[in-house]
Amino acid sequence: MLTRKVSKIRSSEITSESIYLTRRKFVQQGALAGAGLSVGLHANAGLQSNDDITPEHIVTSYNNFYEFGTDKSDPAENAHQMTTDPWAVSVSGEAKKTGKFAFEDIVAGLGRQERIYRFRCVEAWSMVVPWVGISLKEILQQFEPNGNAKYVEFKTLVRPSEMPGQRGIFSSIDWPYVEGLRMDEAYHPLSIMAVGLFGKELPNQNGAPWRLIVPWKYGFKSIKSIVSIRFTKRQPRNTWSLLAPNEYGFYANVNPAVSHPRWSQANERRLPSSIFDPNRRPTLPFNGYADEVASLYSGMNLTKNF
Amino acid sequence: MITHNQFVKAIVFICLVAPLCWLGWQISLELQQPGSALGADPGEAIVHYLGEWSIRILLFAFSITPLRRLLKSRALARTRRMVGLFAFTYVVMHLLAYLFFYLEFNWSGMWVEILERPYITVGMLALACLLPMAITSTGGWQRRLGRNWRLLHRMIYAAITLALIHLWWLTKDGFEDLVVYTLWFMVLLWFRWRNVSQQLR
Numbered sequence: 001m002l003t004r005k006v007s008k009i010r011s012s013e014i015t016s017e018s019i020y021l022t023r024r025k026f027v028q029q030g031a032l033a034g035a036g037l038s039v040g041l042h043a044n045a046g047l048q049s050n051d052d053i054t055p056e057h058i059v060t061s062y063n064n065f066y067e068f069g070t071d072k073s074d075p076a077e078n079a080h081q082m083t084t085d086p087w088a089v090s091v092s093g094e095a096k097k098t099g100k101f102a103f104e105d106i107v108a109g110l111g112r113q114e115r116i117y118r119f120r121c122v123e124a125w126s127m128v129v130p131w132v133g134i135s136l137k138e139i140l141q142q143f144e145p146n147g148n149a150k151y152v153e154f155k156t157l158v159r160p161s162e163m164p165g166q167r168g169i170f171s172s173i174d175w176p177y178v179e180g181l182r183m184d185e186a187y188h189p190l191s192i193m194a195v196g197l198f199g200k201e202l203p204n205q206n207g208a209p210w211r212l213i214v215p216w217k218y219g220f221k222s223i224k225s226i227v228s229i230r231f232t233k234r235q236p237r238n239t240w241s242l243l244a245p246n247e248y249g250f251y252a253n254v255n256p257a258v259s260h261p262r263w264s265q266a267n268e269r270r271l272p273s274s275i276f277d278p279n280r281r282p283t284l285p286f287n288g289y290a291d292e293v294a295s296l297y298s299g300m301n302l303t304k305n306f
Numbered sequence: 307m308i309t310h311n312q313f314v315k316a317i318v319f320i321c322l323v324a325p326l327c328w329l330g331w332q333i334s335l336e337l338q339q340p341g342s343a344l345g346a347d348p349g350e351a352i353v354h355y356l357g358e359w360s361i362r363i364l365l366f367a368f369s370i371t372p373l374r375r376l377l378k379s380r381a382l383a384r385t386r387r388m389v390g391l392f393a394f395t396y397v398v399m400h401l402l403a404y405l406f407f408y409l410e411f412n413w414s415g416m417w418v419e420i421l422e423r424p425y426i427t428v429g430m431l432a433l434a435c436l437l438p439m440a441i442t443s444t445g446g447w448q449r450r451l452g453r454n455w456r457l458l459h460r461m462i463y464a465a466i467t468l469a470l471i472h473l474w475w476l477t478k479d480g481f482e483d484l485v486v487y488t489l490w491f492m493v494l495l496w497f498r499w500r501n502v503s504q505q506l507r
């Protein structure tokens with residue numbers, strides 16, 4: 001149903017910037033837990049005292065969103081062309097409630113929380129981002145997936161008229177961008193759909209109107225500007241592992257022990273780096289969220305299932 | 307009065323140092339206010355910038371012989387050594403930037419990178435081809451080596467081929483620049499092949 005007009009997220013619904021700023025102080029002082037406010041149990045999970053929040057202008061100007069070009073600065077330059085209102089999402093596959101839904105109908109009534117997560121790209125850089133997110137489990141459960149639903153697949157918008165990267169003839173990506181999760185990964189309390197950052201509406205270059213965030217996986221799993229959700233029995237394909245299966249896997253869990261053919265994953269450049277200080281630090285297993293998520297993969301060979 | 311030769315040489319020289327001046331300017335802005343000029347990851351920006359100019363200048367050096375024929379300009383031919391040496395310098399700076407920003411001069415790490423990452427291996431091989439050419443670029447070496455000098459300097463074919471493989475391997479998507487560089491190289495190869503086959507006839 002595409003009935004209601006998409007309304008912008010009202011600022012009253014999300015953390016105001018002043019609250020965010022006080023929270024930032026909490027983070028810097030190391031007072032991570034129990035900051036009160038609307039911060040949920042997992043809001044600051046695994047955050048370390050040296051995890052300073054990355055400045056907003058960097059989070060919104062240094063992006064990999066190949067639909068808008070392959071340079072880090074391309075998305076910020078081009079993404080304003082994308083229409084995010086109205087935004088229809090198709091839900092299909094192994095679930096009771098399938099069909100076309102308006103984005104705002106799906107998220108209406110669901111609680112928004114600020115989650116400050118590390119974000120680790122497979123290219124060996126990382127940031128710390130205060131997302132405004134909604135529990136992915138709460139979102140998915142609305143569609144009542146059935147017993148056959150073992151995986152969930154997501155797709156990004158395809159609209160070459162508004163996405164210059166999809167018009168290029170020298171791209172080897174077969175649009176749309178697809179990603180997927182196992183259902184237990186999707187239902188993990190750390191998994192969210194982000195609808196904002198820094199207490200504001202999500203900018204287009206960061207994947208408006210909503211994008212996945214799974215903080216223990218490399219950034220390419222966290223698919224942006226989602227228009228399709230499909231519940232499947234079999235493991236869905238994902239764009240980067242289709243392009244280079246020996247370089248990118250389905251799981252893509254952050255793992256300093258398994259290096260990528262192009263980048264050692266043992267450490268990362270925490271942005272912003274500066275000329276005199278590359279700001280390099282060791283990468284943590286599961287991006288520092290091992291306590292919360294390692295049990296999802298017990299018994300699995302993580303070198304083979306990279 | 308400056309001669310025609312000197313004039314052409316000066317123009318080419320200015321074109322070759324201009325990218326470095328721009329980079330110097332960006333770095334100075336960056337030092338005054340981090341993040342103001344080269345973005346969130348200045349190290350990466352500098353490595354990429356120097357890599358881009360390395361391949362362009364290398365291809366320019368390789369273009370001079372055919373261009374001289376096309377434009378009938380001997381003055382241009384006289385800039386060839388300078389252009390080649392600039393190409394070498396850019397590649398060395400690209401390597402230094404990589405060592406500084408990516409490896410922080412961790413030498414043991416460098417060996418691992420060279421052995422484990424094929425795109426680094428071929429980058430180093432490309433540099434290894436350029437090094438003897440740079441060393442023997444002087445008139446003295448040219449005389450001493452005689453015929454062998456020309457043979458030695460055919461390594462430019464290997465150097466550019468390896469550099470292009472380096473680029474194909476490190477590019478994830480968005481191949482437009484790479485297609486341009488590769489076509490440029492192929493046109494130059496075709497030009498040379500045509501020349502040789504005409505001489506043989």
Ligand code: HEM
Pocket residue numbers: 350353354355356357358359360361364397400401404408426429430431432433465469472473476
């Ligand atoms: C003739 C020699 C070489 C040429 C022409 C060359 C050219 C390039 C070019 C054009 C790029 C891509 C820049 C971009 O994406 O915007 C690049 C990237 C790079 N090159 Fe080279 N290069 C050469 C040798 C080397 C050597 C010797 C090394 C190091 C041992 C090296 C390491 C790198 C690295 C680390 C990157 C960046 C990869 C990334 O960030 O993903 N290159 N090079």
